[in-house]
Amino acid sequence: MYKVVEKRDLAPGIHLLEIEAPMIAQRAKAGQFIMLMIDDKGERIPLTMADWNPKKGTVTIIALEAGKTTMKLGTVKKGDELRSIVGPLGIETHTQDLGTVACVGGGIGIALMYPTVRAMKQAGNKVLSIMGARTKDLLILEKEITEYSDEVHICTDDGSKGHHGFVSDILKKMLDEKRPIDVVYAVGPIIMMKVIADLTRSYGVKTIVSLNPIMVDGTGMCGSCRVNIDGKTKFGCVDGPDFDGHKVDFQLLIARNKRYLAEEKTAVEKFKKEVA
Amino acid sequence: MAEETPAPKKERVKKKYPMPEQDPKERIHNFNEVPLGQDAETVIKEAERCLQCKRSEKRKICVDGCPVGIDIPAFIRKVKEGDFEGGIKIIKQYNALPAVCGRVCPYENQCEGYCVVGKLKENQPVGIGRMERFLADWEREKGMAKPELPPRKGKKVAVVGAGPAGLTVASDLAKRGYDVTIFEALHAPGGVLIYGIPEFRLPKAIVWAEVEYIRSLGVKLVFDAVVGKTIKMQEIAQEFDAIFVGTGAGLPKWMNIPGENLNGILSANEFLTRTNLMKSYMFPEFDTPNRIGMRVATIGGGNVAMDCARTALRLGAEESWIIYRRSDAELPARREEVHHAKEEGVKFQLLTAPVKYTGDETGYVKKMECCKMRLGEPDASGRCRPIVCEGENFVLDVDIVNIAIGQSPNPIVPQTTPELKTTRWGTIVVDEWQRTSMKGVFAAGDIATGDATVILAMGGGKKAAEGIDRYLSQNEPWPAKEVFDKISSH
Numbered sequence: 001m002y003k004v005v006e007k008r009d010l011a012p013g014i015h016l017l018e019i020e021a022p023m024i025a026q027r028a029k030a031g032q033f034i035m036l037m038i039d040d041k042g043e044r045i046p047l048t049m050a051d052w053n054p055k056k057g058t059v060t061i062i063a064l065e066a067g068k069t070t071m072k073l074g075t076v077k078k079g080d081e082l083r084s085i086v087g088p089l090g091i092e093t094h095t096q097d098l099g100t101v102a103c104v105g106g107g108i109g110i111a112l113m114y115p116t117v118r119a120m121k122q123a124g125n126k127v128l129s130i131m132g133a134r135t136k137d138l139l140i141l142e143k144e145i146t147e148y149s150d151e152v153h154i155c156t157d158d159g160s161k162g163h164h165g166f167v168s169d170i171l172k173k174m175l176d177e178k179r180p181i182d183v184v185y186a187v188g189p190i191i192m193m194k195v196i197a198d199l200t201r202s203y204g205v206k207t208i209v210s211l212n213p214i215m216v217d218g219t220g221m222c223g224s225c226r227v228n229i230d231g232k233t234k235f236g237c238v239d240g241p242d243f244d245g246h247k248v249d250f251q252l253l254i255a256r257n258k259r260y261l262a263e264e265k266t267a268v269e270k271f272k273k274e275v276a
Numbered sequence: 277m278a279e280e281t282p283a284p285k286k287e288r289v290k291k292k293y294p295m296p297e298q299d300p301k302e303r304i305h306n307f308n309e310v311p312l313g314q315d316a317e318t319v320i321k322e323a324e325r326c327l328q329c330k331r332s333e334k335r336k337i338c339v340d341g342c343p344v345g346i347d348i349p350a351f352i353r354k355v356k357e358g359d360f361e362g363g364i365k366i367i368k369q370y371n372a373l374p375a376v377c378g379r380v381c382p383y384e385n386q387c388e389g390y391c392v393v394g395k396l397k398e399n400q401p402v403g404i405g406r407m408e409r410f411l412a413d414w415e416r417e418k419g420m421a422k423p424e425l426p427p428r429k430g431k432k433v434a435v436v437g438a439g440p441a442g443l444t445v446a447s448d449l450a451k452r453g454y455d456v457t458i459f460e461a462l463h464a465p466g467g468v469l470i471y472g473i474p475e476f477r478l479p480k481a482i483v484w485a486e487v488e489y490i491r492s493l494g495v496k497l498v499f500d501a502v503v504g505k506t507i508k509m510q511e512i513a514q515e516f517d518a519i520f521v522g523t524g525a526g527l528p529k530w531m532n533i534p535g536e537n538l539n540g541i542l543s544a545n546e547f548l549t550r551t552n553l554m555k556s557y558m559f560p561e562f563d564t565p566n567r568i569g570m571r572v573a574t575i576g577g578g579n580v581a582m583d584c585a586r587t588a589l590r591l592g593a594e595e596s597w598i599i600y601r602r603s604d605a606e607l608p609a610r611r612e613e614v615h616h617a618k619e620e621g622v623k624f625q626l627l628t629a630p631v632k633y634t635g636d637e638t639g640y641v642k643k644m645e646c647c648k649m650r651l652g653e654p655d656a657s658g659r660c661r662p663i664v665c666e667g668e669n670f671v672l673d674v675d676i677v678n679i680a681i682g683q684s685p686n687p688i689v690p691q692t693t694p695e696l697k698t699t700r701w702g703t704i705v706v707d708e709w710q711r712t713s714m715k716g717v718f719a720a721g722d723i724a725t726g727d728a729t730v731i732l733a734m735g736g737g738k739k740a741a742e743g744i745d746r747y748l749s750q751n752e753p754w755p756a757k758e759v760f761d762k763i764s765s766h
């Protein structure tokens with residue numbers, strides 16, 4: 001069992017949990033994730049480690065309510081125990097000797113991007129962070145990201161803070177201004193990553209995306225997380241989650257992530273009835 | 277099934293006493309076990325069918341077919357005398373998981389395949405598997421006695437993977453006085469027994485009971501520990517005196533044909549893990565979903581394929597097909613599974629292989645194009661090689677396809693432990709004592725043999741336990757690197 005030592009809501013529907021998992025905290029690297037199961041009847045879901053503390057033996061995750069399991073995570077309290085946490089899984093984000101890196105995070109992708117921003121900076125790269133959300137209340141971790149960035153650009157869909165528009169607008173402007181960017185690292189909704197990858201392709205800038213296929217075991221045993229990279233089948237959990245954005249078949253990922261829409265709806269309805 | 281009339285005195289009963297089973301029409305709507313088990317009286321009568329053959333140079337008997345060499349005539353003799361305690365004791369000297377093996381062993385190729393009675397005209401072999409199952413169930417129901425443990429040796433052994441191989445090693449070494457810790461990647465023990473083989477064939481309560489027994493011997497279980505990721509082999513090696521690797525073969529194989537990544541096409545591992553480990557058949561009480569198909573095709577002809585096809589029916593499929601490239605005679609599944617599948621209405625499309633899948637606008641598979649095959653000359657495995665019949669392709673409507681064409685060894689431990697020599701199939705190279713090229717590390721089960729059977733994994737585990745005991749109590753030198761190079765080049 002894994003004890004929750006801290007639980008906070010960063011924004012409506014966005015939950016931060018700090019959980020005791022000493023073995024994982026010792027080895028965690030930026031870009032890696034855990035598989036989390038709340039209780040015996042729960043689903044195993046992948047969540048990126050937003051932070052970790054080897055001394056305290058804890059890992060921190062930030063989850064956006066997307067369905068039953070993430071909603072239920074919102075009801076977990078400090079002191080509660082979780083059934084299972086496995087990690088650190090996936091290959092760590094490559095950060096060495098990149099030069100100037102533009103880190104682009106949208107929505108919950110901001111939480112996923114934070115450890116990467118920090119690792120990129122600590123590895124000696126110049127970090128330009130672009131973070132976007134629907135509205136200003138959902139702009140999480142601004143302070144933390146700023147601490148490790150050389151520049152921070154903010155945008156909101158509704159214009160309530162920063163640029164009124166999308167993260168891709170800001171990146172395009174930078175590229176048009178011929179700012180030297182060696183690598184773009186993009187994480188967020190699939191459609192956002194696709195737009196960014198399409199954009200940078202025409203500028204010939206290397207782009208890494210962090211993919212979020214549906215997983216079961218997270219250790220390479222089932223193939224639920226299959227993605228297509230450059231015409232070849234890869235497993236998101238063991239070959240990723242980071243991939244070359246210019247080689248990803250985003251259409252396939254979008255279709256595969258809709259596999260259980262009907263069942264997800266049933267689960268949410270049942271959950272809402274139970275908590276009501 | 278019709279009851280047989282008991283034979284008149286002295287005349288031999290030619291057929292096995294029938295095993296009561298759930299009616300096929302009923303059982304395809306539930307996940308309860310199919311064979312219901314026999315009573316003591318029947319089992320004793322079955323034991324009376326045994327001729328108590330003696331083994332000799334010239335004559336092979338049941339024991340010769342048992343991968344772990346259980347003294348079968350001896351335990352049958354006990355059953356005949358009504359001494360079930362004595363019977364199970366004999367089995368347990370050789371087999372740590374009799375309730376499991378009594379259900380899933382391919383007896384027809386093993387003990388029962390060698391049974392002398394079975395070779396007599398019109399006779400069936402003695403029902404050895406059923407007897408093993410009966411004794412193990414009898415013992416579990418009355419409560420398993422904990423054996424007296426010898427004094428602790430003060431030596432620590434780590435076991436990686438809680439499948440049949442790992443559980444066997446753990447139990448054998450705990451009984452010899454070692455302190456054993458199992459590291460398991462999943463959140464539950466059992467390996468394939470828990471995530472792969474369905475409830476209707478192997479009730480999970482049996483696996484739990486076996487694990488509880490092993491725990492009662494003082495074995496520690498650490499779950500959620502992916503060795504190579506959560507903790508490295510080299511780190512374990514610093515803390516433990518010896519390591520056993522039994523990580524199995526869980527990497528799904530694909531056919532790499534067009535459309536294989538469409539929604540609705542799953543590896544057998546995914547389909548079965550969702551159903552068994554995550555209990556999606558009880559969705560939404562349990563959170564993990566599994567899409568229910570009306571027309572389900574399963575590619576492959578082994579036990580895994582039969583499990584998928586029969587599970588699909590229980591989940592509500594109207595039609596469930598087995599698509600296999602050879603003929604009925606070559607189906608690698610246990611005969612009982614094929615028989616049960618047919619009884620339940622699974623349709624066998626033999627001498628057939630898929631070549632291409634097409635889907636609808638939502639990315640879901642809709643059609644599977646197949647080619648017909650015919651059998652050619654025997655290949656290296658001794659089975660006839662399937663050959664494509666050109667120009668005879670046809671199309672099947674499907675909405676779920678399970679790929680059950682085999683699993684490769686789990687790569688995480690070898691990939692993160694360069695000291696471990698592997699073959700080109702990804703299995704870990706071992707010598708006759710299950711030793712690997714890394715000093716103090718042993719391996720057995722599917723990770724060493726490739727995907728095989730529960731009993732072989734257990735047999736390998738027994739040998740490894742003995743090897744570890746020798747290693748930790750005698751001062752034998754570890755074999756040189758070249759020894760393993762030589763083994764792997766064979």
Ligand SMILES: Cc1cc2nc3c(=O)[nH]c(=O)nc-3n(C[C@H](O)[C@H](O)[C@H](O)COP(=O)(O)OP(=O)(O)OC[C@H]3O[C@@H](n4cnc5c(N)ncnc54)[C@H](O)[C@@H]3O)c2cc1C
Binds near residue numbers: 044062064216265
């Ligand atoms: C490597 C990786 C890292 C991730 N990191 C984070 C993170 O740090 N914070 C966060 O909020 N989310 C993260 N996600 C997404 C998160 O796993 C899903 O939102 C979550 O599983 C949804 O579960 P649910 O029951 O709440 O919703 P559901 O109702 O089950 O699903 C809602 C949607 O989420 C996606 N989804 C469903 N099940 C899974 C699954 N098992 N695995 C992946 N996606 C699924 C599907 O697109 C689905 O339509 C990550 C995903 C991956 C693969």
Ligand SMILES: Cc1cc2nc3c(=O)[nH]c(=O)nc-3n(C[C@H](O)[C@H](O)[C@H](O)COP(=O)(O)OP(=O)(O)OC[C@H]3O[C@@H](n4cnc5c(N)ncnc54)[C@H](O)[C@@H]3O)c2cc1C
Binds near residue numbers: 380460461730
């Ligand atoms: C669906 C199905 C049906 C089958 N039916 C039969 C049958 O009827 N009869 C029969 O005899 N055989 C059957 N088999 C085959 C049999 O189950 C296997 O041969 C046997 O389970 C192998 O045992 P094992 O201990 O080597 O590996 P496994 O049972 O695969 O166990 C390996 C364990 O190691 C764990 N592991 C893997 N990697 C790591 C890691 N890095 N760190 C920690 N733990 C790890 C896994 O999670 C797993 O629990 C079937 C197999 C399947 C899949």
Ligand code: FES
Binds near residue numbers: 214223225238
């Ligand atoms: S989640 Fe099962 S293989 Fe990746």
